[in-house]
Amino acid sequence: MLSFLDKSRTIAPSGYNRFLVPPAALAVHLAIGQVYAFSTFNLPMTKLIGITQSAPDDWSLTQLGVIFSIAIAFLGISAAVCGRWVEEGGPRRAMFTAALCFSGGFLVSSLGIAQHNIWLIYLGYGVLGGCGLGIGYISPVSTLIKWFPDRPGMATGMAIMGFGGGALIGAPLSVMLMGYFKTATSLGVAETFITMGAVYFVFMMIGAVMVKLPPAGWAPEGYTPSVVAKKLVTSANVHADQAIRTRQFWLLWGVLCLNVTAGIGVLGQASPMIQEMFPGHITAAAAGGFVGLLSLFNMGGRFVWSSASDYLGRRNTYMIYFALGFVVYLMVPTTGQLGSVALFVAGFAIILSMYGGGFATVPAYLRDVFGTMHVGAIHGRLLTAWSTAGVLGPTLVNLIRQYQIDHGVPKAEAYSVTMYVMACLLAVGFVCNYLMSPVDERYHFRPSEEDRSKRDADSALRRA
Amino acid sequence: MTMRLIVLWALVGIPLIWGVSQTLANAMALFH
Numbered sequence: 391m392l393s394f395l396d397k398s399r400t401i402a403p404s405g406y407n408r409f410l411v412p413p414a415a416l417a418v419h420l421a422i423g424q425v426y427a428f429s430t431f432n433l434p435m436t437k438l439i440g441i442t443q444s445a446p447d448d449w450s451l452t453q454l455g456v457i458f459s460i461a462i463a464f465l466g467i468s469a470a471v472c473g474r475w476v477e478e479g480g481p482r483r484a485m486f487t488a489a490l491c492f493s494g495g496f497l498v499s500s501l502g503i504a505q506h507n508i509w510l511i512y513l514g515y516g517v518l519g520g521c522g523l524g525i526g527y528i529s530p531v532s533t534l535i536k537w538f539p540d541r542p543g544m545a546t547g548m549a550i551m552g553f554g555g556g557a558l559i560g561a562p563l564s565v566m567l568m569g570y571f572k573t574a575t576s577l578g579v580a581e582t583f584i585t586m587g588a589v590y591f592v593f594m595m596i597g598a599v600m601v602k603l604p605p606a607g608w609a610p611e612g613y614t615p616s617v618v619a620k621k622l623v624t625s626a627n628v629h630a631d632q633a634i635r636t637r638q639f640w641l642l643w644g645v646l647c648l649n650v651t652a653g654i655g656v657l658g659q660a661s662p663m664i665q666e667m668f669p670g671h672i673t674a675a676a677a678g679g680f681v682g683l684l685s686l687f688n689m690g691g692r693f694v695w696s697s698a699s700d701y702l703g704r705r706n707t708y709m710i711y712f713a714l715g716f717v718v719y720l721m722v723p724t725t726g727q728l729g730s731v732a733l734f735v736a737g738f739a740i741i742l743s744m745y746g747g748g749f750a751t752v753p754a755y756l757r758d759v760f761g762t763m764h765v766g767a768i769h770g771r772l773l774t775a776w777s778t779a780g781v782l783g784p785t786l787v788n789l790i791r792q793y794q795i796d797h798g799v800p801k802a803e804a805y806s807v808t809m810y811v812m813a814c815l816l817a818v819g820f821v822c823n824y825l826m827s828p829v830d831e832r833y834h835f836r837p838s839e840e841d842r843s844k845r846d847a848d849s850a851l852r853r854a
Numbered sequence: 855m856t857m858r859l860i861v862l863w864a865l866v867g868i869p870l871i872w873g874v875s876q877t878l879a880n881a882m883a884l885f886h
Contacts, residue, residue: 405855407855407859409859410855410858410859410862413862413863413865413866414862416866416870417865417866420866420869420870552866552870555870555873555874557873558870558873558874558876558877559869559870559872559873560873561873561876561877562872562873562876562877563873596862596865600862672884673883675880675883676883676884677884678880678883679880679881679882679883679884680881680884682877682878682880682881683877683881683884685877686874686877686878686881731884735884
């Protein structure tokens with residue numbers, strides 16, 4: 391019954407238009423990107439019993455904040471653990487599993503809301519939903535790289551842009567649904583979870599049904615692989631188990647972790663930060679607009695920077711992220727002192743575009759360095775850098791700010807040191823990226839004698 | 855094939871455009 395999930399059933403017929411594949415990938419990423427908008431549920435979920443205001447038995451914001459952290463942690467864990475399984479089973483099985491987990495997470499959580507049991511939400515949205523995030527995130531990556539060998543950055547950028555865009559849809563959708571289901575005795579959160587679970591399941595399944603793998607040996611019309619050797623672009627392949635033994639994997643792990651740490655800490659604190667740096671000038675509503683604007687640049691940067699990396703080269707693109715980010719972070723405190731909201735917003739828009747760009751460019755970077763064979767699995771393992779940064783970034787920003795305030799620094803200036811620390815992190819990232827070199831040949835994948843003799847027998851059979 | 859291409863891109867494009875327009879509308883508060 392589930393044979394339609396088999397990898398063999400996902401091979402595209404000849405003449406299949408490859409531009410049908412990116413929207414299939416986008417359908418999955420736009421859905422799972424909802425995780426970035428989960429905070430829209432936080433305030434209503436602190437008033438599930440009291441309705442108009444928090445009752446003593448209602449959950450606190452701290453308890454609710456854990457849900458997002460668990461989900462992001464399980465994103466990294468499941469991507470790392472299931473990478474090989476995703477690669478071997480093909481994108482359709484992975485997308486179907488991701489749809490089941492992500493939507494199942496919403497349904498289990500709705501039960502948790504109905505029972506007022508937060509552990510069910512940790513288990514549902516956090517663990518189950520987090521696994522859906524991880525599997526869904528990596529599921530279309532290697533497929534897109536195979537369809538677009540001529541523009542891998544653009545192709546993966548398109549899909550990963552969806553993860554940034556998911557928040558832009560998820561936030562207004564959840565507010566709209568809660569408004570629709572709200573009654574005098576309920577805030578409509580459980581009903582919203584059930585509806586979103588069902589809607590996202592259908593949306594992700596459209597992606598799962600539409601996704602196709604190119605036939606073996608397929609190449610776009612007129613495409614000939616570049617014969618001009620590029621230092622960091624390999625034509626060999628590295629097995630996923632070998633890749634994590636290379637220096638290059640850990641350098642890239644550092645590159646991603648540092649780039650994400652510098653962006654995620656600010657993204658999480660953007661609203662209070664702009665209000666505290668410009669006291670009296672920025673209202674809470676305007677700060678909300680600032681957060682939305684950052685999300686837009688986060689999303690746009692994923693496509694623009696990743697597409698540009700096809701021309702600039704992957705290493706050069708990261709050099710720009712780190713060098714430009716370093717300069718902008720050093721300048722941000724000055725914009726605060728000058729009282730220029732426009733310059734401040736422009737600075738963070740650039741930083742957040744490169745934060746998104748860092749996520750979107752990394753699959754193509756991995757392909758350049760490790761080849762296409764296990765790029766999805768290697769990408770999955772690299773995403774543990776994201777989970778690490780997810781903890782490191784916000785913790786650093788909060789600790790430094792609190793330390794400054796405890797030592798008598800005015801709130802408006804309490805972020806200056808944070809910016810300088812972020813600039814230093816980016817400088818370290820620049821060095822990691824600078825040290826990137828081709829993978830030593832001893833790590834290259836060589837088919838075993840057994841595989842080779844089987845292949846020879848197959849081709850002899852075909853000739854006969 | 856062309857029809858399928860248009861439908862599929864519209865399916866992901868329309869929600870995305872809606873989300874972007876909602877975000878931009880909220881972001882206007884920043885410059886008032």
